[in-house]
Structures are given as C-alpha cells and as structure tokens.
Amino acid sequence: MTRLLREPLLHFFLGGAVLFGVYGWLHGGRSNSPTEVVVSRGQLQSLQLQFERVWQRPATSDELQGLIDGWVKEEIFYREGIAMALDRDDPVVRRRVGQKLEFILDSAAPASPTDAELQSWLDAHPADYQTEPTYSLRQVFFNPARHGDALGVDIATARRALESGKAIEGDTTLLPYEMNAARATDVARVFGDEFLVGLGTTAIGGWHGPVQSDFGVHLVELIERRDGGRAALNDVRAQVERDLLHARTEDAKAAVYERLRANYSVRIDDTGIPLSPGG
Amino acid sequence: MRCITVIFLLGALLGPLSIVHGQQVSQPTSSDIGDIQPADPNKFYKKPGYSPYAGKHYPERPLFGDEHVHTAWSVDAGLSGATLDPVAAVRFARGEQVTSASGQPVRLSRPLDWIAVTDHSDAMGTVAAIREGNPEMMRDPTLKRWHDMMNAGLEEGSKATFELVAAQSNKKLPAALTDPKWAKTFWEHNTAIMEQYNQPGRFTAFIAYEWTSNAGGGDNLHRNVIYRDDKKLADQVLPMTTFRSENPEDLWKWMADWEKKTGGKLLAIPHNGNLSNGRMFELRMFLGGAMTKDWAQQRQQYEPLFEAIQMKGQSESHPSLSVTDEFAVGYELWDRGNLNIIPKKPGMIEHEYLRQALKEGLKVEQQLGANPFKYGMAGGTDTHNSLTAAEEDNFFAKFVSAEPRPDRWNEDAMKFNGRVIKGWEMTAAGYTAVWATENTRAAIWDGMKRRETYATSGPRMTVRFFGGYDFVPLDANSRSPAIMGYTKGIPMGGDLKKAPAGKAPTFLVAAAKDPLSGNLDRIQIIKGWLDTSGKLQEKIFNVAWSDSGSRKVQADGKLPPVGNTVDLKTATWTNTIGDPELMTVWKDPEFDPALKAFYYARVLEIPTPRWTAYDAVYFKVKMDAKVPMITQERAFTSPIWYAP
Numbered sequence: 001m002t003r004l005l006r007e008p009l010l011h012f013f014l015g016g017a018v019l020f021g022v023y024g025w026l027h028g029g030r031s032n033s034p035t036e037v038v039v040s041r042g043q044l045q046s047l048q049l050q051f052e053r054v055w056q057r058p059a060t061s062d063e064l065q066g067l068i069d070g071w072v073k074e075e076i077f078y079r080e081g082i083a084m085a086l087d088r089d090d091p092v093v094r095r096r097v098g099q100k101l102e103f104i105l106d107s108a109a110p111a112s113p114t115d116a117e118l119q120s121w122l123d124a125h126p127a128d129y130q131t132e133p134t135y136s137l138r139q140v141f142f143n144p145a146r147h148g149d150a151l152g153v154d155i156a157t158a159r160r161a162l163e164s165g166k167a168i169e170g171d172t173t174l175l176p177y178e179m180n181a182a183r184a185t186d187v188a189r190v191f192g193d194e195f196l197v198g199l200g201t202t203a204i205g206g207w208h209g210p211v212q213s214d215f216g217v218h219l220v221e222l223i224e225r226r227d228g229g230r231a232a233l234n235d236v237r238a239q240v241e242r243d244l245l246h247a248r249t250e251d252a253k254a255a256v257y258e259r260l261r262a263n264y265s266v267r268i269d270d271t272g273i274p275l276s277p278g279g
Numbered sequence: 280m281r282c283i284t285v286i287f288l289l290g291a292l293l294g295p296l297s298i299v300h301g302q303q304v305s306q307p308t309s310s311d312i313g314d315i316q317p318a319d320p321n322k323f324y325k326k327p328g329y330s331p332y333a334g335k336h337y338p339e340r341p342l343f344g345d346e347h348v349h350t351a352w353s354v355d356a357g358l359s360g361a362t363l364d365p366v367a368a369v370r371f372a373r374g375e376q377v378t379s380a381s382g383q384p385v386r387l388s389r390p391l392d393w394i395a396v397t398d399h400s401d402a403m404g405t406v407a408a409i410r411e412g413n414p415e416m417m418r419d420p421t422l423k424r425w426h427d428m429m430n431a432g433l434e435e436g437s438k439a440t441f442e443l444v445a446a447q448s449n450k451k452l453p454a455a456l457t458d459p460k461w462a463k464t465f466w467e468h469n470t471a472i473m474e475q476y477n478q479p480g481r482f483t484a485f486i487a488y489e490w491t492s493n494a495g496g497g498d499n500l501h502r503n504v505i506y507r508d509d510k511k512l513a514d515q516v517l518p519m520t521t522f523r524s525e526n527p528e529d530l531w532k533w534m535a536d537w538e539k540k541t542g543g544k545l546l547a548i549p550h551n552g553n554l555s556n557g558r559m560f561e562l563r564m565f566l567g568g569a570m571t572k573d574w575a576q577q578r579q580q581y582e583p584l585f586e587a588i589q590m591k592g593q594s595e596s597h598p599s600l601s602v603t604d605e606f607a608v609g610y611e612l613w614d615r616g617n618l619n620i621i622p623k624k625p626g627m628i629e630h631e632y633l634r635q636a637l638k639e640g641l642k643v644e645q646q647l648g649a650n651p652f653k654y655g656m657a658g659g660t661d662t663h664n665s666l667t668a669a670e671e672d673n674f675f676a677k678f679v680s681a682e683p684r685p686d687r688w689n690e691d692a693m694k695f696n697g698r699v700i701k702g703w704e705m706t707a708a709g710y711t712a713v714w715a716t717e718n719t720r721a722a723i724w725d726g727m728k729r730r731e732t733y734a735t736s737g738p739r740m741t742v743r744f745f746g747g748y749d750f751v752p753l754d755a756n757s758r759s760p761a762i763m764g765y766t767k768g769i770p771m772g773g774d775l776k777k778a779p780a781g782k783a784p785t786f787l788v789a790a791a792k793d794p795l796s797g798n799l800d801r802i803q804i805i806k807g808w809l810d811t812s813g814k815l816q817e818k819i820f821n822v823a824w825s826d827s828g829s830r831k832v833q834a835d836g837k838l839p840p841v842g843n844t845v846d847l848k849t850a851t852w853t854n855t856i857g858d859p860e861l862m863t864v865w866k867d868p869e870f871d872p873a874l875k876a877f878y879y880a881r882v883l884e885i886p887t888p889r890w891t892a893y894d895a896v897y898f899k900v901k902m903d904a905k906v907p908m909i910t911q912e913r914a915f916t917s918p919i920w921y922a923p
Contacts, residue, residue, distance in 0.1 A: 169758040192794030
C-alpha cells in the first residue's frame with residue numbers, strides 16, 4: 001500500500017480528481033444544453049482576474065462587458081466548430097492539445113520525497129553532490145619587484161619572525177590575509193591555480209613556503225584542510241530534492257505515455273508493418 | 280479511454296485555475312538584511328587593535344555575474360535556433376558543462392557568483408510555441424512562415440530572427456504574439472526555476488526580465504529589470520511589455536506601482552546607448568517635453584546602473600567625444616546606426632555614451648536640481664544562447680548561428696535591408712562586479728543600488744576605488760587598502776561631501792589582475808566637470824602604471840604604451856610586462872571646490888589576444904587586415920561625484 005501511495009501515476013490521478021472538483025465549482029453554472037451558454041460566476045471572476053493581472057486595476061463595466069462578449073463569441077464559435085469537426089486532422093489543434101497534456105504532467109509534480117528517498121537518490125548519484133576541499137589559511141605576501149635580489153633573504157627573515165610569534169604584514173596587496181573554510185575554487189579564483197596546487201603539498205600548522213602565485217610569493221600558514229567528498233544530505237537537501245523531483249516528473253510522464261500507448265495498436269498503412277503495443 | 284477524458288478536462292481548466300491561484304496575494308516578506316547605505320564609516324572598523332582584520336564588516340570580494348542573459352524563451356533567440364532554456368543558462372553560469380545548441384560542449388573557466396536571466400518580456404515564451412506550431416499562432420501567416428523557417432535549419436532560422444526584430448522595432452508584430460496569456464505561463468515557470476537554483480551564500484539567481492523598447496524603429500532604449508525579491512512577490516504582476524508602452528517613464532511608473540503593491544524592490548539597467556541613435560541620454564523627456572526635476576529624480580531612483588559594455592559593443596566612451604582618449608579609438612565601437620542599422624545623423628553620438636552623459640548630468644543637475652544620469656557601471660553579455668561566455672578564448676557569441684565555426688568572423692552578425700554588422704565586430708564581453716557583503720539576492724541587489732560596482736570586458740580583475748579628503752600616499756602601502764578606504768572615505772558609486780577649506784579630493788585606487796588573464800598596464804582616473812563658463816570638460820589622468828622605472832608620464836599627460844607580447848601564430852601572450860597589482864593615492868591637482876565633478880577609475884590590462892585571434896588559430900583561417908586581433912581588456916568603476 002505504501003508503495004502504491006508513492007506511485008507518481010497515482011498522485012497524478014489524485015491531483016486530477018482534485019482539479020476536477022475545482023473545475024466543477026468554477027464552472028458550476030455551465031449548462032448541459034448545447035444551445036445555452038452560461039457565463040458562470042467562476043468564469044466571470046476568472047475574466048476579471050485575468051484583466052487585473054495585466055493592467056493592475058479592475059476592469060470597468062464597459063471593459064467587463066467586452067470581455068464577456070468576447071468569451072461568449074468564442075464559446076459559440078468553438079462549439080459550432082467542434083460540431084463541424086473542424087478540430088479533426090488539424091495539425092495545430094492536435095499539437096496544442098498534446099502540449100496541454102504534457103504541461104499538466106509537468107505541473108503534477110509528485111509530493112515531497114521522504115528523507116530515505118532523498119538519501120537513496122544521493123547515494124545513487126554521489127558525483128553530482130561531491131563537496132570540494134576547503135582551506136583555512138593565512139598568508140604573508142612578498143612582491144618580488146620590491147625585494148629584487150634580497151627576496152630570498154627577506155622571506156627567510158620574515159619566516160623566522162613569524163615562527164617566533166611576531167606579526168609580519170608583508171607587502172601591500174589586495175589579496176586577503178586570511179581565508180576561512182574557503183572552497184578550492186574560491187582559493188583559486190583569488191590566488192590562482194598555481195597557489196592552490198602549492199597548498200596541496202603544504203603541511204598543516206606553522207609557516208611554510210614560499211608558495212608561488214601569479215601575484216608573487218607567499219608564506220602560508222595552513223590552519224586546516226578539509227578533504228572534499230560525499231556530501232551529507234543535510235548540506236545538499238534542496239538540490240537533491242530538486243533533482244529527484246525533476247527525474248520523477250520525467251519518469252511519471254514516460255510512465256503515463258507507456259500506459260496510454262499500451263491501449264493502442266499502431267499500423268502504418270504505407271508499409272503495412274504492424275507495430276507492437278507500446279513499441 | 281476514461282482517463283483520457285479526465286486528462287482532457289484537466290487541460291481545459293488549467294488556465295482559469297492558475298488565475299484563481301494568483302488571487303491569493305501573499306504578504307510581502309521581510310528582506311534578509313536591511314538596505315546597506317553607502318559608506319557609513321561608523322559601520323566599519325575604526326581604530327585598529329593588534330589585528331587589523333578584527334571587527335571588519337565590509338565587502339571583501341567582488342561578486343562577478345552577468346545581468347543580461349537571454350535563453351530560448353526570448354522570441355528572437357528562439358527563432359534563431361536557441362534551444363537551451365533558463366535552467367541551462369543558470370547551470371552554465373554555476374560552472375557546469377552544457378552542450379550548446381550547435382552541439383558543442385562548453386564550460387566557463389570558473390563559475391560566476393550570480394546571474395540575472397533577462398528574457399524579453401515582449402512575447403515571452405511564445406517562440407517555443409511558434410517552433411512547435413501552436414495552432415492559434417499558426418493561423419497567422421507570418422507566424423506560420425517563421426515556424427517553417429525555424430524548422431528549416433539554422434540559416435533560415437536566423438533570417439526569421441532578423442525579420443522578427445525588425446517587426447518588433449516597427450510595431451508590426453503579429454497580434455497573436457502579444458497576448459498576455461503566453462507570458463503568464465512562462466513567467467511563473469521562469470520564477471520557479473530561479474527559485475530552485477538560487478542558493479544563498481553560494482550562487483544567486485535573480486528574477487529578472489528585459490523590457491525591450493525600440494522607439495521609432497530600432498532606437499535601443501532597452502532596460503533589464505532586476506528583482507531584489509522572490510517568486511511570491513514577482514508572480515503578483517506580469518512583467519511590463521512594450522505592447523503597453525515603449526516610454527521608459529511608463530516603465531518607472533510600472534516599477535513604482537509594483538513596489539507599492541508588493542512591498543518589494545526593483546531596479547532597471549539600460550544598455551546599448553550606442554544603438555539608440557541619440558535617444559538613450561537625450562536632453563528631453565521621451566515624448567519630447569522639457570526635462571523636469573521629478574523626471575530626473577525618477578530616472579536616478581530606478582536606474583542606478585548603466586550597462587557600459589556587452590557583445591554589441593561598448594557605450595562607455597566614443598573617440599569623437601573624448602578626443603584625447605587613445606584607448607577609446609577603435610575599441611569595440613558599434614557606431615554606425617541603431618538596432619536596425621539605420622545610419623546615424625550628426626548630433627546623435629553626443630547622447631549615446633555614458634561618459635558624455637555623466638558630464639551632461641552635472642549640467643542638468645545645475646538647471647533642475649536633480650541629476651538624471653547618475654549611473655554606476657554594469658557589464659553584461661546580452662547573449663541569446665543561454666551561454667554567458669564572455670571569455671576571449673571561450674567565446675560562444677550572441678546567437679546560435681555565431682557559435683564557434685570557421686566562418687563566423689566573416690558572416691553577418693546583424694543585417695537589415697543590406698546594412699550589415701560583421702561577425703568579427705562582436706565583442707566578447709562583459710561582466711558586472713558587485714562589492715557585496717555576501718552572496719545573496721538582497722546583498723548583491725543592494726550593492727547595485729548603491730552603485731558599488733564596476734564593469735569589466737570579461738576578465739575578473741579586482742578593483743577598489745575610494746574617495747575622501749584625507750588619503751595620504753602611505754594608505755596605498757598599508758597591508759589592506761580596503762580597510763583604509765572604508766575608514767577614511769567612501770567607495771565607488773558614492774558622493775563626496777563639500778570640500779573642507781583648502782582641501783582637494785584624494786582617491787585611493789587599487790587593482791589586482793585576474794589570475795587567468797593578463798597583467799595590468801595602468802590605472803587611470805577619468806574626471807569630468809562643469810567649468811565656470813558652463814562648458815563640459817573631461818580629462819584622463821594616468822595615476823598608477825607598471826614598469827614605472829622605465830615609463831614616465833610625458834608633458835602631454837600621456838604614458839607610453841606598455842608594449843605587446845601577443846604571438847598571433849599561437850594566440851598566446853606572456854606576463855613579462857605589466858604588473859599583477861597596482862595601487863596608489865591620487866589627489867586632484869586641478870580641483871576647484873566650486874565646480875561639480877565626477878571621477879571614475881579605468882583599469883587596463885596589457886595587450887592579449889582578442890577572440891578573433893583564438894578563432895584564427897583554432898580554425899586555421901586568415902582574416903582581413905582590418906579585423907582587430909589584439910585587445911586591451913579593461914574595467915570601469917562607478918563614479919564618485921562631487922556636487923558642492
């Protein structure tokens with residue numbers, strides 16, 4: 001039974017039943033007589049609302065009369081046209097009706113998945129939710145142009161000072177002094193790829209380097225490096241739910257078609273080749 | 280068969296139902312954070328303790344994005360063969376690989392931080408219906424013909440686009456395209472997608488659209504409308520279309536009504552003054568009336584930014600207006616006509632470029648008491664294939680028909696009645712950098728609103744620009760120029776207070792290269808002012824440059840070129856010239872405290888290969904001598920104004 005309750009097709013038909021009820025309410029005043037046109041209260045309301053949504057004001061009584069007249073005319077022409085079978089074999093009508101069905105299937109998204117379902121989707125698609133390595137670091141920047149031949153000596157001096165607990169500012173730069181739990185792509189965006197590669201071989205704790213970047217060289221204190229890996233559901237719940245629902249909607253559409261298709265046999269007259277149901 | 284009946288009935292009531300749903304007007308939600316007012320120094324760190332980084336609360340990293348992206352849901356894009364929808368656009372901007380409509384795998388060099396998908400509000404979503412042969416639309420012979428062309432291949436499809444753009448400009452769009460019922464479905468679908476992919480802290484997907492006014496037959500007055508808020512608010516009203524009005528003043532009215540109704544906030548970004556045939560910054564109201572103070576105030580309120588560069592050229596400066604600017608000469612100019620390539624007449628260019636408009640704004644402010652052209656800088660691509668690929672070595676162009684192919688440089692990028700803009704003239708640009716405190720809709724939108732932004736031609740250089748009266752040269756040598764900047768001044772986009780007696784404005788300006796792009800050549804400060812005789816003036820100051828040991832500013836203020844390392848045989852360059860970072864403090868040596876002025880920074884990279892050079896190497900084609908193969912990528916900051 002629980003399996004049945006999760007069946008997308010069932011949701012679709014239940015949703016349909018609800019819509020059908022609303023439809024009945026909206027169109028409650030519609031007559032069954034083929035020669036009587038009833039503009040129900042629901043229809044009237046919907047015409048008014050449609051007007052308001054576009055113009056951001058209510059329709060005047062003249063405009064409302066115009067909307068009703070237009071609707072009535074369309075309804076009468078529509079009925080007459082159907083009676084004359086003008087819809088038959090009209091490629092555009094066929095396509096429009098088909099599109100409408102597809103649109104409904106798109107909209108009839110299944111209910112929110114359970115945690116267990118989300119988890120199993122996550123487990124089945126680990127690569128889509130891989131988290132990146134993150135880095136927490138401090139860096140002191142040296143602009144080679146300012147130090148010339150003394151660069152190596154100056155870095156060594158600064159490093160001794162840093163190791164003895166002194167604060168060293170380094171050269172002026174727009175680069176940040178520290179990054180906290182920054183993703184690898186963000187580190188690379190700020191310092192460049194070469195620096196990120198350099199971090200890969202830098203030990204945790206203490207001042208190390210020099211590490212090269214596009215900007216110059218850096219002494220780096222790597223405070224923490226967290227490896228990337230599989231994401232926990234709580235961190236990626238929204239994305240997992242979005243992707244799972246998207247997949248389910250697609251599956252549901254395919255399933256609906258498959259079931260409908262099974263009711264038909266198809267024959268192509270030209271060749272006379274019979275196609276199997278659902279084929 | 281019974282289920283089919285049910286389904287059919289469901290279809291019949293879908294329209295009315297969603298309308299009823301729209302009746303349930305939701306309450307405005309409160310914002311994530313309040314408005315950030317420009318440069319309140321008290322908010323920032325004042326007296327440093329041991330750690331200069333403690334207690335700081337200011338934007339630390341520029342957030343790069345594209346405020347101008349079209350997908351297959353835009354009429355002209357869909358007609359010309361675009362198939363990627365807004366989901367693809369957002370996924371691509373987030374750094375995922377997608378397959379372009381021409382079947383080529385493509386990915387950005389690195390993710391963007393945010394995107395605004397701005398499909399045209401006019402006939403939004405109708406193209407999918409045309410392509411698929413929607414019955415109502417196929418009754419119209421023109422739409423039927425476009426349908427056939429779209430399904431007859433790329434070339435026919437792009438012809439259909441040209442026809443459609445022309446029809447829209449000339450107000451000859453088939454009536455079936457203008458029915459709002461098409462818009463409703465697609466707008467709500469669009470906002471749902473943005474809601475799904477907006478990920479606060481990681482990636483921002485704005486709700487947005489483009490209002491595409493082509494006044495008088497192709498005079499480009501387009502505006503991108505960006506929402507600060509979410510779907511609940513955005514869905515309450517359908518986007519403004521030019522079927523209702525092509526008067527920008529009506530757009531502002533629509534924005535005001537929307538804000539009043541929903542409690543949300545909107546801003547608009549105009550673009551392509553260069554294709555407006557003198558109308559973008561005309562010195563009168565849209566219908567020809569004299570400018571009023573109220574008009575100027577509304578324009579300033581709703582339009583904090585201007586898109587200064589995109590794939591259809593730049594609108595920052597024109598060599599005929601800025602005659603001393605050697606970097607405006609031949610730089611991505613689309614200056615022959617409007618969007619329909621109707622040729623320009625004398626006097627039009629004066630009202631198309633932002634630098635000139637910034638100057639005119641000072642004069643108008645003098646007359647009316649309000650500055651209508653108080654624009655900060657934005658950059659976007661205006662791509663029509665969902666791919667915000669503005670990188671020179673990764674340029675996927677504006678339309679599907681111009682995605683990488685050997686002949687694209689020599690084909691027609693735009694064509695109207697025999698008037699042509701060639702493929703090689705397309706510009707691989709641009710992005711907007713926003714200084715925002717965090718990556719959320721609210722924080723980025725607030726950064727745009729206070730104009731703390733700069734435009735780039737594609738690379739992601741970091742640019743800081745602060746104005747104040749107390750900056751001293753030592754501030755440029757401090758460990759963190761940004762802390763000094765916010766402590767002692769105001770950032771880009773702000774206003775200087777009246778000068779204290781005897782003081783002139785000082786500016787702290789700093790730039791760091793994009794790690795993936797060229798080194799920096801120079802930083803310039805561009806000053807515009809209204810002189811004592813009421814004339815508009817501009818002057819470009821070279822304030823910081825690379826290789827300063829060997830390059831000196833000459834008597835005429837010019838700085839010798841930085842050199843060139845581009846090898847066109849391989850489309851490569853070396854960073855052996857230029858500097859990775861430049862910074863300085865500059866004091867205006869010609870300041871007159873009585874005169875209105877503005878200042879903005881322009882940062883230039885060393886020469887690097889233009890997209891045409893990458894094409895020539897990859898496709899082994901030889902292009903005409905007139906085709907530019909080398910470019911100097913650049914950034915323009917929002918101005919800082921001085922209005923005594």
